[in-house]
Amino acid sequence: MTDPQPSRDSNRLPSEDSDRLPPVRFAYDRHTWKEIAHLLANFPVSLFGFIYVVTVLFTGAFLTLTVIGLPLLAAGLVGARQLGKLERARARALLGVRVDEPSPLPLRSTRNGVFAQLWMALKDPVGWRTVLYDFIRLPWGILTFTVTLTSLFVLWPVLPFIARGLANADRAMVRGLLSPSDELERRIAELESDRGVVVDTAAADLRRIERDLHDGAQARLVNLAMGLGLAKEKLLEGQTDDTVAMMVEEAHGEVKLALQELRDLARGIHPAVLTDRGLDAALSSVASRCTVPVKVTADLDSRPAAAIEGIAYFTVSELLQNISKHSGARSASVDVWRTEKRLLIQVWDDGRGGANLDGGTGMRGLAERLDAVDGLFVVDSPPGGPTTVTAELPWRDRSEDVRRT
Template structure:
């Protein structure tokens, strides 16, 4: 099982960490480094003066009403300063540093916003960068300026050494603090995906109720009303019996639509019997002959079961609609703390994440719960989709639940 569908975060993190490779003494990169080092002095002095005055005033007046808001404003400015320095380093030094996640208060109101700003670790790290940079900016400006007039042959190597120190400083103080910071950004993105998905599901349920069962029940009520009027007026004839018979048929159709809708929300067979029988039921309704093999010793959390069920459901629908396959298979098993799903068909292949078949939506949904989605579909087939989900076993009074049908083929 590979994770080829995801970009390598390790490769991004290591990009540019080592010193630049050997190059001609005076090339474009060298001149950009010299320009960056000379610009350090005016940029460093301006940042130091503005931020120090702002932060010192905020800290000094923190016992007053305006102190903390002034401090929060200064820390907000620190974030903007960090963004400008990252852009300057990216343009002149080729250092690509990820942007920190945006601040999002958990509660509304001025005080939560104020407290969130004052304790922002990213802004304090940027303020530290401004403090540290001033003496370094004076040193680099002096050394580079002297080399321009006195030590011209050594200037490229001096610029390279000094700019490497700047690169390390930018990565150390202006990048997201650690993996946790990056994880927060991912979770914020995933939260948007989950919210959008939930809203779309609610709209679908509302539309299905309005256009399906509700419309049938309205027609049923009207038909029964007409039959009732005829019976009360003593005009009972064959037409009344036909109306009642039609109403009976509408009731059965409405009940079937409600069952289908309930199955789309959360199927009863999944709740009662587990993934084995639930996926076997899905395979039985697929227009392409499909087999299932579910090998689980216990049941995962209900939310994970539901995601696994609807992932297989959508994949089998794609097999039915787009694959032109003769057969398909579904396998589900557990590997340590991961639930793995593999759906294979012998169809024409050529499926893509951006192909309009819902694959991209599935990948986003799985990613929102820390899952993986890998698609392998060469032209001519076969198509193999592998999905991974966190296990997160359900517990009852601290004991893992072993439901019926958890292991099945």
């Protein structure tokens, strides 16, 4: 048996091929080129931002002794917000950084005048962090531009590593200074926005109560006083005929009407049945006054806080009034239940549909009132019906109110 023929390369020394490493290849993929483009753009962008913030701060500070200084500074901070928005967009496009947009300034929801809007802009933390970002970026922009441009011609093999390191520092700056600081800041901005809605709603309720008192019970009580005064004069004159008896009878009727109007007004402020017996009984009571048969189902193992209970009651009350006046429905239903930390309400009717938040102030007012307490309000009302309105409120136990008091 003969030995097999040796391989054609069997006499090659092992060190000639087996120890030879493959050539080093650096990945110049699209991500690397985006990072390089970002670093090269740092200098012109940071130069513009630096000039902007220095001009705004210097001019605003210099002119604070005049009437235009603070408004100019506030306008500059609003403009800084826009620079931050552009920087976040640039970071998303070139660095792949996903940063949430901060909550917008609720200037349009501020109803306390120009000075309140001015103060809100001046204390805006997002605007001030953007100013800090643009102020410290100029030396960094010069450094990254110089290093990247030099590396393109001198340090080409290691440029991807350099670009990645510098771009990571940019990512950290964007996340640290241009992102919302935390959820608390977002909630504060939302609550600032909703506070104007709450104040306006309360003011509208007070005006309604004043109007109802003036046009209703107050007018009846004035007529009652006048009628009783005339009857008293006739009695003092010695007249005891049927005229006096008729005047007293009319006054008695005015008293009963005034009492009924006062009860209705009190029910509109906060019904006694809601305080005494809870949401289930109160909704059944308001449903009994609806012109459409209403089925009420409440699945609650406990009572929510009084404020939440009141909002739920008045929401259902206004929705049932809309059904009575506008829906043309033959039947309706109200369902109330609790899911974890939320109170859910669903009002349904088989009417003509077509309801929406833009159709009038009633629906829009309900949506704003629920939004002000971190609730939701959804209307599903296609033309021809049926209509389903879903409201969601945060659940807070009544015992929490007791502990707070």
